[in-house]
Amino acid sequence: MSKQANSLSVVVPVHNEAGNVALLHGKISDVMCNMSLEYEVVYVDDGSTDGSLAVLEEIAATDPHVRVVELSRNFGQTAALAAGVAYSRGEVLALLDADLQNDPADIPRLLAKLEEGYDLVSGWRRKRRGEAWPRCLLSRLANALAARLTGIKVHDLGCTLKVYRRAVFAHLPLYGEMxxxxxxxxxxxxxxxxxxxxxxxxRHAGRSHYGLDRTLRVLLDLLLVKFYAGFATRPQQLLGLPGLLALALGLIFLPLALLLALLGGGRQRGRWIDIGLLGAGGCCGWGLLSLQLAVLAEMLMRTYHESQKKRPYVVRCLVAGTERSECW
Structure with missing residues (x-):
């Protein structure tokens, strides 16, 4: 059982949500007032052009629990979340969108689940409102595919409303659209x-920042997740094994084609020699290229881990005698 958190940071990325943030803050404040823990609300203005920053500054001037982080331009939701986490101070982090589609009233239930011994509790938008059916269908398909490829039994990876223990973020790559x-x-x-x-x-006001093209980007990001899951510390196996197979096929193909050429005659002989040379050359060339890429990928991955002193493991806790030190 994890120890109970004493402080909470609510992190909200904001991009052109001037019509929503005041009402959202009222809802967050109502929820937080009924909870017996220290809290702060960190709003990250992600290059808004509709006056959202002015509204956030007014909120910060009247509420000492509020901090506003202004980014120099629009960097995207992932960068805004990373900035909010970096400038927050709570032991537990709650993330939610600023469009009022997430309900702050759900935060206490997620926190209660977290105290059961979890490190991360994710929201599941089982009944999605105000979205066109093609987008909902594509989202469900993308979530099902992600669950199948990663082996993680979560229904809604795209829901921003989540609560985490701060230590979780020490092991998360937050860049791009991850x-x-x-x-x-x-x-x-x-x-x-x-x-x-x-x-x-x-949505209460404004318009959605996401279109159907988002699903295509999700599929591309999913390939990177799959790579991290299976080959992040051994990329040579992703390219090296197919390269060895192609090289072996090339070395087998040439003598086989030459043997068939000897058994044939006339045009057949020349045709088999051409097929053998082309097939063997293609397989051997692709195999050697894959092996070279595998070595380069391994060198890059080793440089990535060693230059940043990244470890291939995560320590959850240390036990010495009767003392237990939580590292996660």
Whole structure:
């Protein structure tokens, strides 16, 4: 059982949500006032151009629990979340969107689940409101594919509403658009994951920042997640094994084609020699190229880990005698 957290940071990335943030903050404040723990709300203005920053500054001027982080331009949701986490101070982090589709009233239930001994609790938007059916269908298919490829039994990887123990973020790559796969990366690091059904509401004001093209980007990011899951510390096996197979096929193909050429005659002989040379040359060339790429990938991965002193393991806790030190 993990120790109970004493402080909470609610991190909210904001991009052109001037019509939502005041009402959202009222809802967050109502929830936090009924909870017996220290809290702060960190809003990250991600290059808004609609006056969202002015509204956030007014909120910060009247509420000492609020901190506003202004980014120099629009960097995207993943970068905004990373900035919010970096400038937060709570032992536990709660993340949610600023569009009022996530309900702050669900935060206490996620925290209660976290105290059961989990490291991360993710929201599940089982009944999604205010979204067109093609987008909902594609989202469900993408989530099902992600669950199948990663082996993580979570229904809704894309739900921003989640709570985490701060130590989880020490093992998460937050760049690009990887916020969609925070749960997957945390699970790969050994985090104990739970999922809680949460409410989902139509957008109150403004317009959605996501289109159907987002699903295609999710599929590309999913390939990277799969690579991390299976080959992050041994990339040579991803390219090296197919390269060896292709090289072996090339070495087998040439003498086989020459043998068939000897058994044939006339045009057949020349045709088999041409096929043998082309087939063997193609397989051997592709095999040698794959082996070279495998060596380069291994060198790059070793440089990545060693230059940043990354370790191939995560320590959850240390036990010495009767003392237990939580590292996670």
């Amino acid at each position: 916020h969609r796969f925070i749960v997957a990366y945390a699970a790969l690091a050994g985090a104990r994951i739970a999922e809680v059904e949460v409410g989902h509401h139509p």
